[in-house]
Amino acid sequence: MAHKVLLVDDVSMFLELEKDFLSLSAVDIFTARNGEEALAICRKEHPDLVIMDLHMPVMDGADCCRAIKKDPHLSSPVIMVTSEGKEADRRLCLEAGCDDLLFKPLDRAIFLHAARKLLPAVDRRDRRGSCRFNVKFRAFGLTLSGFSVNLSQNGLYLAADMELEQGTELELLFALPEPSTAIIQTKGRIAWLNTSKARRKNSLPEGFGIQFIGISDEDRELIDRYVSTLSPTSRA
Template sequence: MPAHDEHNGLILLIDDRRDIAAMVGDYLEQRGYSIDYAADGITGLHLAVTNSYDVIVLDLSLPGMDGLDVCRKLRQEAHKSTPILMLTGRDGLEDRVSGLEAGADDYLVKPFEVREMEARVRALIRRDRRAVTDEILKVADLELDTGTMRLTRAGQELTVSPIGLKLLAILMRESPRVVSRRDIEREIWGDRLPDSDTLRSHLYGLRKIIDKPFERPLLHTIHSSGYRLADLKAESPNQAQTVIAS
């Protein structure tokens, strides 16, 4: 087995297809990762809650408990922030958004190249290990504590996936300026850029959470330019505030 480097880590693979699990597990182990495996959602959830993993690779269709339920329980009940790469045989936008809204960080559509999976796993680990300065970010009535990753709007606590929170942090720090699609993608995924629908899916999911239940939209798409987070009806030069947590 190759020597461990900074990208290697402990992976939990949850997939009822043992042939796929064996192929993926063998490849990742040859690349220096350690693998735990579960063939059903209930066992996978138990392992994910009771152990610390660098990434969870989670199939959408599982016996016992499907991947969406596993993901939701990890995020909302166990409050686990472990990066999740969801595997799905469904390629529709709504299906991808459902996975992201449940708390997945990234998704991979079957059939896939195992090398691409490893690249996505490596990117999730690298991103998750970055040090983040604790800040309180505020735009209008939206507030994000980057230390606790607690998000509220108008005092109401909101549940957003880890990548969704990172997207918000980028846009809130730059508010009210427009941030280009390329800059956002590189900040989150580095040089291993995702397919063209990934960012759009995350932003679509974010709008449903931070804007749809409220009177004024804050997340705006600027055609041919990028995205901005701002209250356009009450915009001022000091729209965004950043407070370094003590």
């Protein structure tokens, strides 16, 4: 049986964003628009994790969190979400007994890391899709070329028949295929090797796992939007 995650926010945009963050996780997602709805779902479904906004109508997140923690029949861990920089809100969440605290605007990696600490079924990996396009890269003053095998907003697998060391920094340039056609120029670091001297995954051609460095939010969003149109990469 899949684990259950309850997302609570009165703003649809934030609910959809959090659902997207959890798209790779093998969990059943429930949603509520206020603390009263959330408490009713907790008593019926007993979710394995609750991620809840602080400021909501009818019953706010702090009151709902207190009710969950006081109910002897409920044991759901609660992550509260509020705006960054508001000390009074942070204190209110902690006094309500929450297990962790996140701040808007939400970051995918931070969100998934916090959720996974309380529920290991949450998959921290980014959405990744299979795709092939040419990639130009510079290393040690040389301009070289290879091709992508898969892509996420945080990196790509670069197929290239050459020996480079883990940790080497590269300058990357590539164009996303249609329907995007956006030009991406960023730096990257070789995070892991899959070369003839350090073969790690025989299912992939020789090359490197690349982690993007300092990629702009705009380019990250363009990549994630493009990846959402692709067939997902196997988790094997």
